[in-house]
Amino acid sequence: LSKNLSISSDSLAQSLNRGFSTETGRKLEGKVALITGAARGIGKATAAKFIDNGAKVVVADIDQHIGEETAKELGANAAFIACDVTNESDISNVVDFTISRHGKLDIMYNNAGVACNTPPSIVDLDLQVFDRVMGINVRGVVAGIKHSSRVMIPRRSGSILCTASVTGVMGGLAQHTYSVSKSAVIGVVKSMAAELSSYGIRINSISPFAVPTRFVLEEMSRLYPGVDASRLTEMVQNAGVLKGANCEPIDIANAALYLASDDAKYVSGHNLMVDGGFTSFKTFNF
Numbered sequence: 211l212s213k214n215l216s217i218s219s220d221s222l223a224q225s226l227n228r229g230f231s232t233e234t235g236r237k238l239e240g241k242v243a244l245i246t247g248a249a250r251g252i253g254k255a256t257a258a259k260f261i262d263n264g265a266k267v268v269v270a271d272i273d274q275h276i277g278e279e280t281a282k283e284l285g286a287n288a289a290f291i292a293c294d295v296t297n298e299s300d301i302s303n304v305v306d307f308t309i310s311r312h313g314k315l316d317i318m319y320n321n322a323g324v325a326c327n328t329p330p331s332i333v334d335l336d337l338q339v340f341d342r343v344m345g346i347n348v349r350g351v352v353a354g355i356k357h358s359s360r361v362m363i364p365r366r367s368g369s370i371l372c373t374a375s376v377t378g379v380m381g382g383l384a385q386h387t388y389s390v391s392k393s394a395v396i397g398v399v400k401s402m403a404a405e406l407s408s409y410g411i412r413i414n415s416i417s418p419f420a421v422p423t424r425f426v427l428e429e430m431s432r433l434y435p436g437v438d439a440s441r442l443t444e445m446v447q448n449a450g451v452l453k454g455a456n457c458e459p460i461d462i463a464n465a466a467l468y469l470a471s472d473d474a475k476y477v478s479g480h481n482l483m484v485d486g487g488f489t490s491f492k493t494f495n496f
């Protein structure tokens with residue numbers, strides 16, 4: 211019996227070493243990524259990070275002028291295409307553009323999103339504003355998942371990312387309309403993970419907190435009119451709870467790189483909080 215169970219030391223070493231790698235190279239070598247809302251902010255930082263890691267990136271954004279500037283700045287491995295995520299044919303078109311340019315789509319990052327100025331009470335809610343925000347933040351994400359899956363399913367591989375928010379987990383933190391839209395993003399990701407897993411496709415969301423991008427600074431300047439941008443940036447960063455660190459777009463880009471790459475090959479249906487511990491922080495004010 212002991213003879214039958216004996217394992218050669220070579221095959222044991224081989225087996226135990228499987229899954230361990232000391233590789234430190236570029237994590238997205240040869241990959242093709244499409245990022246919505248990549249003209250600036252988190253999307254732009256992620257595009258730069260992906261390119262640094264060997265990917266070719268399609269920058270899709272509603273803002274043609276800044277989008278073209280960004281693609282130029284990012285260099286030969288970036289291309290811009292105009293896209294309004296509320297328009298399904300635009301989404302379909304950017305996916306087809308990516309396929310015709312690069313032959314495949316490995317990573318879809320549904321990142322475009324907007325904030326909105328909603329009233330403190332549900333009683334005063336303008337449902338047209340609600341529909342507009344849902345159209346971009348939720349329907350736009352769903353359309354991105356639909357059309358990227360259309361080209362990923364036949365290849366039985368791909369990684370889909372979506373930007374949610376801490377507000378989608380906590381509710382009530384910011385305006386209710388925005389919070390609802392980001393809760394929906396987290397829900398969509400969890401709902402889609404089962405079907406997509408059966409094709410070898412992973413889908414995850416990232417929930418940032420307080421990144422001083424234009425989106426947040428515009429919102430802050432509505433709340434604090436007359437306060438200059440550097441003071442508003444300071445106020446956003448002071449809202450965090452992690453001492454000695456401020457959230458920057460690169461922190462979200464690093465999380466996106468992890469989820470997009472094979473480092474996260476067994477991670478799907480997950481919402482990764484990048485919030486410096488904010489949503490775990492409890493305080494009692496007796």
Ligand code: NAD
Pocket residue numbers: 246247248249250251252253270271272273293294295296321322323324325346373374375376417418419420421422423424425426
């Ligand atoms: P940003 O304003 O710098 O970038 C948003 C980008 O989305 C812009 O380039 C904008 O032109 C684009 N966009 C807006 N509407 C669009 C549409 N209909 N179609 C295509 N593109 C459109 O802000 P950001 O902070 O980089 O935001 C990126 C994502 O991160 C958003 O989904 C936002 O909700 C989310 N988020 C941001 C924070 C934060 O603190 N900054 C926190 C949580 C979540």
